[in-house]
Amino acid sequence: MAKIFSGIKPTGVVTLGNYLGAMKQFVELQEEHEAFYCVVDLHSITVQLDRVELMDNTRKLAALYLACGLDPEKSTIFVQSEVKAHAQLGWMLTCIAGMGELSRMTQYKDKSQNSENIGAGLFVYPTLMAADILLYGTELVPVGDDQKQHVELTRDLAERFNKRYYETFTIPEPLIQKEGARIMSLTNPVKKMSKSDANAKGFISMLDEPNVIRKKIKSAVTDSSGVISFDRENKPGISNLLEIYSLSTDTPIAELVERYKDSNYGTFKQDVAEAVVAMLEPIQNRYHELVDSAELDAILDAGREKAEAVANKNLAKIEKAMGLNRKR
Ligand code: ATP
């Protein structure tokens, strides 16, 4: 049994990419491991968000966690800002991180592009993420491919801390799936699908209505060869749809390629859309029951208490290692 931690930012409504790349794994992992799953709202404020929108997004994400199958009896589900130790350890780790290593983070480079006023929070974001992970003695971090670099930085910071002070932190490892780790944008299939994409046609939100999903997949960018085959480099659009279809129906990609070898893109896209709609339907139904319920609040209150107990105990040890205590 391993200790697991992961989180998703409530910057928008989670996408099919977040689900296939991360959340689906969360659900599988809770069966055999001790898992902490967090709505990482402190990471959301690295970009400017309307306060009501942020509150709504936080509830929506928590409800979707549950609707996708996270079970509060099996894992600890909570909101990051409610457990104050995250921000505290985040600062402590910021102090041992270097400007150079933070500047090399590709997410920072991507997200700060074309932005005149880059927030300092965006720059130190990975140190807060390291705190989230290290606070729970985490061994495995299930994430999409794009977060690999941040988990590597977390490992570096943990090793540095252990060497400089005491052996305090467990060194975590990223857990990245073979398929689904990088679902691509529907409008630009060489860019990853992202919930904060300004163009909503690029992503499928987990809460999109069936007709919206059908429309988005129908207009997904493909190529002009007319052949349905899996080739990420030369046919990124079709390969992305094949991957989505495969994961939505638990069918190997090779089997789909064989099945659609004489079909056209129109028929193929229709079937992909129906597969996604069918997969999301029960999740959406459960979501609507939960999102405004008192049950959701009770689960998050209990999650906060469980997370806080572990986090505060570990934080006290980490503070002591650093000398943030009066008495020897
Ligand atoms: P944002 O644009 O706000 O960063 P995001 O869609 O990247 O939104 P995050 O909250 O940053 O979402 O990431 C949550 C989890 O989803 C992470 O584990 C991340 O690696 C994973 N993830 C994000 N996008 C994809 C994707 N396109 N395919 C697979 N996994 C993804």
Ligand code: MG
């Ligand atoms: Mg992201």
